Amino acid sequence: MIHLIDLKKYPIDCPESAGYAELVESCKARLLQEGMFDLPGFLLADVTKASVKAIQPAMKTDSYRHARSHNVYFRDKVDGLSAGHPALRKVETVNHTLCADQLGQNTVVQLYDWVPFAAFLAATMGKPKIHRMDDPMARVNVQASYAGEALNWHFDRSEFTTTILLQAPEEGGELEYRKDLRSADEPNYEGVAELLRGTDPFVKRSKLSEGALNVFQGVNTLHRVVPVKGDKERLVAIFAFFDRPGVTMTTQEQVGFYGRAFAV
Numbered sequence: 001m002i003h004l005i006d007l008k009k010y011p012i013d014c015p016e017s018a019g020y021a022e023l024v025e026s027c028k029a030r031l032l033q034e035g036m037f038d039l040p041g042f043l044l045a046d047v048t049k050a051s052v053k054a055i056q057p058a059m060k061t062d063s064y065r066h067a068r069s070h071n072v073y074f075r076d077k078v079d080g081l082s083a084g085h086p087a088l089r090k091v092e093t094v095n096h097t098l099c100a101d102q103l104g105q106n107t108v109v110q111l112y113d114w115v116p117f118a119a120f121l122a123a124t125m126g127k128p129k130i131h132r133m134d135d136p137m138a139r140v141n142v143q144a145s146y147a148g149e150a151l152n153w154h155f156d157r158s159e160f161t162t163t164i165l166l167q168a169p170e171e172g173g174e175l176e177y178r179k180d181l182r183s184a185d186e187p188n189y190e191g192v193a194e195l196l197r198g199t200d201p202f203v204k205r206s207k208l209s210e211g212a213l214n215v216f217q218g219v220n221t222l223h224r225v226v227p228v229k230g231d232k233e234r235l236v237a238i239f240a241f242f243d244r245p246g247v248t249m250t251t252q253e254q255v256g257f258y259g260r261a262f263a264v
């Protein structure tokens with residue numbers, strides 16, 4: 001991995017070192033304070049560029065375009081909300097996905113399968129261990145967003161989301177988020193409605209750099225990717241980890257997310 005990751009700056013291959021302990025502590029502190037951390041230059045610049053070059057042709061011909069209208073909960077009905085409540089306002093999301101089975105031995109797949117990567121992530125999340133998925137498609141995805149497209153406002157269903165930005169667009173593509181808009185006890189539907197009206201003063205924007213590793217806690221932090229502008233598409237790798245081993249998608253989920261099934 002020495003040829004893929006900046007291990008001098010981020011010594012995730014040396015869990016016994018003081019540098020590793022310091023890095024984990026700073027990531028944990030940022031997760032606690034900001035609900036995310038990012039490590040700029042995690043993938044080496046020429047490695048990131050080569051990964052993009054290998055992905056782009058398949059993205060043009062083989063990716064699955066998924067356009068949908070959804071609310072921030074990804075659910076039609078929410079307890080305690082009438083159908084016309086402004087917190088249920090629909091937004092549009094478009095993305096183009098290449099799945100792990102279409103990525104060959106791209107850097108992002110090699111990284112996912114490298115055991116110290118998951119061990120490092122688990123440490124930053126304060127977990128004893130996290131596990132890779134057994135699903136041949138969902139393990140690693142690369143998503144493209146072209147001009148006018150983006151992942152729109154939503155709450156995540158999983159506790160942590162791990163991504164690497166592979167290519168930033170000329171404009172747009174930033175992560176926009178409103179930290180702790182709700183909590184386990186307080187759904188704050190009025191706050192959700194206010195944000196969707198564009199009048200929440202606490203929305204922040206984070207610009208990620210190419211090659212940066214990002215871990216984000218989005219269960220109670222409403223977030224979106226700002227629509228892309230310009231000719232250069234935004235490309236992001238998404239890594240799926242779970243607290244238990246052996247997780248796969250159902251055939252129905254595979255078809256819903258990717259438009260096709262892949263039996264395990």
Ligand SMILES: [Fe+2]
Pocket residue numbers: 154155156161218223
């Ligand atoms: Fe998300």
